[in-house]
Amino acid sequence: MKSNLVQYLNDERTRINEYLGIILNQFDGNRELIQAMEHSLLSGGKRLRPILSLAAAEACKPDSERIALPACCAIEMIHTYSLIHDDLPAMDNDDLRRGVPTCHKKFSEATAILAGDALLTHAFYILSRPEPIFEVFPDIAIRMQLIEKISQAAGIMGMVEGQMLDMQPRKLNTGDGLAHLKHMHALKTGKMITVSIESGA
Amino acid sequence: MKSNLVQYLNDERTRINEYLGIILNQFDGNRELIQAMEHSLLSGGKRLRPILSLAAAEACKPDSERIALPACCAIEMIHTYSLIHDDLPAMDNDDLRRGVPTCHKKFSEATAILAGDALLTHAFYILSRPEPIFEVFPDIAIRMQLIEKISQAAGIMGMVEGQMLDMQPRKLNTGDGLAHLKHMHALKTGKMITVSIESGA
Numbered sequence: 001m002k003s004n005l006v007q008y009l010n011d012e013r014t015r016i017n018e019y020l021g022i023i024l025n026q027f028d029g030n031r032e033l034i035q036a037m038e039h040s041l042l043s044g045g046k047r048l049r050p051i052l053s054l055a056a057a058e059a060c061k062p063d064s065e066r067i068a069l070p071a072c073c074a075i076e077m078i079h080t081y082s083l084i085h086d087d088l089p090a091m092d093n094d095d096l097r098r099g100v101p102t103c104h105k106k107f108s109e110a111t112a113i114l115a116g117d118a119l120l121t122h123a124f125y126i127l128s129r130p131e132p133i134f135e136v137f138p139d140i141a142i143r144m145q146l147i148e149k150i151s152q153a154a155g156i157m158g159m160v161e162g163q164m165l166d167m168q169p170r171k172l173n174t175g176d177g178l179a180h181l182k183h184m185h186a187l188k189t190g191k192m193i194t195v196s197i198e199s200g201a
Numbered sequence: 202m203k204s205n206l207v208q209y210l211n212d213e214r215t216r217i218n219e220y221l222g223i224i225l226n227q228f229d230g231n232r233e234l235i236q237a238m239e240h241s242l243l244s245g246g247k248r249l250r251p252i253l254s255l256a257a258a259e260a261c262k263p264d265s266e267r268i269a270l271p272a273c274c275a276i277e278m279i280h281t282y283s284l285i286h287d288d289l290p291a292m293d294n295d296d297l298r299r300g301v302p303t304c305h306k307k308f309s310e311a312t313a314i315l316a317g318d319a320l321l322t323h324a325f326y327i328l329s330r331p332e333p334i335f336e337v338f339p340d341i342a343i344r345m346q347l348i349e350k351i352s353q354a355a356g357i358m359g360m361v362e363g364q365m366l367d368m369q370p371r372k373l374n375t376g377d378g379l380a381h382l383k384h385m386h387a388l389k390t391g392k393m394i395t396v397s398i399e400s401g402a
Contacts, residue, residue: 004295028359033365034357075340085318090310108369109291113314114361120318121356124325128349140306140341147348148329155322156228164234167311 010049017042018075023126036107036115041080044098050076067138071146074123078154081119084112086163124151145195162187213252220274224327233395237308237316242281245299251277272347275399279355282320284314287339287364325352346396363388 020041028036050072051163059066094102104112109186127147141165152158165184221242228235251273255341258269288295288303290310294302305313307400353359 016331031362031365032369037327037357081318085314088314090314108368110289111365113286113289113291114365114368116318117282117321118361120321121361124348125352125356128345128352132246140345144329144341144345147325150281151322151326151329155326156238156319160319160322161232161234164232164312164315167309167315168233 006046008039009046009051011092013047015069016047016050016054016073016076019069020076023073023077023122032107032111033114033118036072036103037119039100039106040084040097040103040115041077043100044163045076045080047076049079070126071143072148072152074126075150077119077126077160079151081123082154082159083115084119088112091163091167120154125201142195149195158187159189162189202343210247210252213255214248216270217248217251217255217274217277220270221277224274224278224323233308233312234315234319236306237312238320240301240307241285241298241304241316242278242320244301246277246281248277250280254395271327272330272351275327275347276351278320278327279351282317282324283355283360283364285317285320289313292364292368323354337375343396350396359388363390 024034024038024041029035029038053072054065054068057064057072083097084103086092087097088104094107096102100106102112103115107115114181124147127143127150154160162184165180165187225235225239225242230236230239254276255266255269258265258273258349263374284298285304287293288298289305296306298302301307304316308316325348328344328351355361363385366381366388
C-alpha cells in the first residue's frame, strides 16, 4: 500500500475505470442499451468496493491484484445495477445519482430496468469467461467460488433481500426497528465474502 | 423418449416443478420476496425451455438428464425473471401472466423488480454451487461453460438486447422492419447455446 492514501485511491480508481471502459468498448457504442450502461457505470463513483477487493487480494497474496481485477469490476457492475434499480420510480424515485441524471431520467424507465439487468448478467459473464481481455485467476475452482459467493451475497440471501427490507420500513424508535435497520444494512452492504485465492481445484 | 408425447411432457414438467419447488423451499416462505418469486415461478408455465434442455442432454449422453436438471431449472428461473420484468408497467404493462395476476399486480412494482433480480442472481448461484441439493455435472469446466454460455445468451449479447429492440418497434411493412423483428426474436428466444457435456477440464 502506498503511504499517500488519496493518491492510492486515485490510482486504483483510474485502473478500475480503465478496465470497466474496456469491458463496455467491446460493444457497439451506438446501441442505447450500451449507452445506458455506460452512463451509469462510468459517470463517477468512488469505486470503494473494487478498491477494497483489490487491496484484500494484494494483502493475501502479493501480485494477485492484476488477476483479481476482473472480479473486482464484476462487483462494481453489480453495485451499479443495484443503484439503477434502486433509483427507479417504484423504489427510491431518485433524479440524480453520482451528480448526473439517474439512468431512467436520462433514458427511460424500461431502458434503466434493462441496463440494470444487463449489468448484472454481464458481471457473471466476466467472472466465467475463459478468454478474458486481461489475465484472470488461472484456477477455475477459484473463479467458480467467486461466482458462488458473489451470487449468494447479491441475491435472495443478501443484497436483494436487503433492498426488500428497505422497501418495508419499520418505526426506528423501537428496538425492533433498530434491529431491522442493522439487519438491512448487513444484507445490503455489510456482509463479507471470503474467497480463498490459493489454488484448490 | 417416450412414444406418448403428452405424457412425456407432463412427466418432465412435474420433475422440473418439483425441483424448482425444492430450490425455493430452502428459504423462509413467509418472506414477501420468496412469495413473489414462488408466485411467478410456480404458477403454471409449459417448461418448454428446461424440457428441451433435458432432452438435448439425454440425446447427447444417456443418463445425463439427472445431472443436467439444475442447469435446466436455472434456465427456467432466468426465463421467469425476464417475464416478470417484461410485464412491468414501464414495459408491456400486463395484468395477467400464465392465467394469474402478474407479479407487480399481485405484490408491488418494487417487489416484482426485486423478485426478478433475485431469480436471475439465484440462477447463477444454482449453476455454481458446490454442494447442490441434487447431483450436478461433476466436471467444474462443464459448469463454468454453462455459466458463460447462459450469461452470454441472457445479457447484452442476447435476451436483454432483444427486449430493448422490442421496446423500440419499427414499422413492420418495410423489409427493414421484418429484419428487425427476426433479429429481435433471435436475440430474445431463438439463439441456440451449445455446451459440451463431455469431460474437458
